[in-house]
Structure formats: structure tokens, C-alpha cells
Amino acid sequence: MKRVVIVCPGRGSYGREQLGSLRGAEGLPAVQAANALRAALGRPTPTEMDAAEVYSSRLHVAGENASILTATCSLADVDRVKAAGRVEIVGVVGNSMGWYTALAAAGALSLADGLRLIETMGQYQAGNVLGGQVVYPLCDGDWAPAPSVEIDDLLADVPGLYVSIHLGRQLVLGGTETALRTALERLPPRKIGDRDAPFQLPLHSAFHTPVMADTSARAAADLADLAFTAPQVPLVDGRGQPWFPRHADPAALAAYTLGAQVVAPFDFTRCVRTALRELAPDALVLVGPGGNLGGALAQALLEERWSNLRTRADFQARQSTDPIVWAMSRPEQRVLAVGG
DSSP states (O other): OEEEEEEEOOGGGOOGGGTTTTTTOTTSHHHHHHHHHHHHTTSOOHHHHHTOSSOOIIIIISHHHHHHHHHHHHHHHHHHHHHHTOEEEEEEEEOTTHHHHHHHHTTSSOHHHHHHHHHHHHHTTTTOOOSEEEEEESBOTTOOBOOOHHHHHHHHHSTTEEEEEEETTEEEEEEOHHHHHHHHHHSOOEEETTEEESEEOTTOOOTTSGGGHHHHHHHHHHTTTOOOOOOSSOEEOTTSOEEOTTTOOHHHHHHHHHTHHHHSOEEHHHHHHHHHHHHOOSEEEEOSSOSTTHHHHHHHHHHHTGGGOOSHHHHHHHHHHSOSEEETTSHHHHHHHHOO
8 A cells, every 4th residue: 555645735726627626526525514614604615616617716716715615626535535545644735725724634623623714714815815926937847947046136125025935946926016016027037837927826815924914813813713633644834844643732733824824934845845754655646626736746856856856857757657746636647546
């Protein structure tokens, strides 16, 4: 039985191509719980949003909907992996909002409390987007490192601009609207796949920066009764710190989740590095929706030179023969985690 680490994506992973991700999943515990929570609040349920005929920014991208929709897809995949019993889950990590999903997936929060955390943080964004986030690559098209000295200059020169997420060989900057306009004007053009960069993420607040200080304080008050526990399997947070069963301090876990995780940089690259070194998995299972975190996850593997992977070509060759990243959105990799 292979040892795997579950990887939970952030809210930006649910795009137009992910419509229908929850079709046939209504009976899974995570989907039932998320639907019940949203229905009780008089809000569109994840299955209703997922079944929409047309993808729309107002419904699917807005944080108050995208957060719970993304998490429900992720947790549904976790349900499937656990039910199949084909692998041993030795740890869970998440990127950005995926940290909240990871807490529920690892048992540090009950499913009900995990969904309440996700729903609450998402609802704070309703008509209240604070600043924003801009994505910029620090690599070329082959994922070879291509640092940008402009980043350091911008951070030194532009008030209200911060590092938000270290995302493989990409960087997410967060800050005030004024700071982001300056960043978009001054950063040299680059490409992420076929997409021109830098680009701003739609309807995203400046999470993981000091801009979110009031949101952090509000969450600490509104969610003070969440019943954090030590996780059932190891967790790794956005600083690269592991939290182990029986040893994790629930109060410290709560303080990080509602404090530093909201206002300080999230280092997904370091998170993956710690998971690889501490947990020694055979594979990383990227749960849905979609698989757009796969590139950053692969780049984090290259940074670590895991399994002697050094280039994009190395990674692609490995994926074609003995995949190390299993994306649940890809049928040929999904079968490795849950069978046919």
C-alpha cells in the first residue's frame, strides 16, 4: 500500500471547466454536510452551484461562494480516497484557503466545524474585497528559475505591497489596490503557460498580508468556539511547520489558523518540502476541483530535487511512467488513488 500526502488547493481552483465536479457525489458525507449548512443559511448549496448551466463570476468566483464550493469538491475527493482504502494517508497539506480544508481532512476540526470555518471566512468577502493578489512567475516556460530583481525593489519601494504566497516557482503578491496597480505597471511581462503575467486574481482579498488584520481579529472573535484538536494524521502549515497527532497543541493550532495564517505569508513551497522530508510519501494526491495547483506542486518538487527531479522534462517523464503527483481530476491518475 502506497503512502500518500493529500494536497488541498485554494479557492481559485474552481473554474469554468470544473462545472459538474460534484455530479453523482451527493451521497458523500462532505457534500451532504456542506449542502445542509448552506441550505440552513438560505444560500446556494455547492451541488446547486456546481450544477449551474453557465459559469459566472458573480456565482462561482465570489469568495462567499467559491470557498465552500472548492472545499466541498476537495473534501468529496478525500471521502473517496478514504473509502477506497487503496492508500495510506500519511499527511495532509493545503494551499492558502486549502489549509482550512486540510484541517477538516486531517481531523483537526470536525467536518461541521471545518465547513463553518470555511463558510465564515468566505462570507467575510461578500461585498468586502480588501485589496487583492497578483501572480508573477519566477521561472521560464521550462520552469527553470528566473528570479526578478524587480520584486525586491517593489517590496522596498511600494507601501502596502507584501509577499502573500510562495507558490513553487511563482510568487503571489498581496496588498492594497494602489500598491497592486503599481506592481502591475512595473513588473516586466512574463508568461505562465499561455497566460500573460503579471495578472490580478479576480475578487481575491489580500490574504496572508497585514491588510487582513481586521479580518483576523473578527475571525478570532466569531470562531473562538471552534473545537480544534490534534490532527489524526500529520498536518503541515503555511510556515512549513508540522503538526503531529497526540502532540499538537489545539490552542496553538487555533491561534495560527485565525492569526498568522491570515496576515503573514503562506509558503506553500516550504509546506511541501516539510511534508516530503518529514513524511516521506510515495506520492502526492492533489484533490479537486481541477488541477491548476499541479504546476506549483511540481515546481516545489523540483526545488527539493525530490526523487532526483531537476527539470520540467524530468517531472513529465516521471509522470508518464510512475506518477508522483496524482491529480484526482485526471482519470489516469485518479485510478491510482481510488481504483476503477
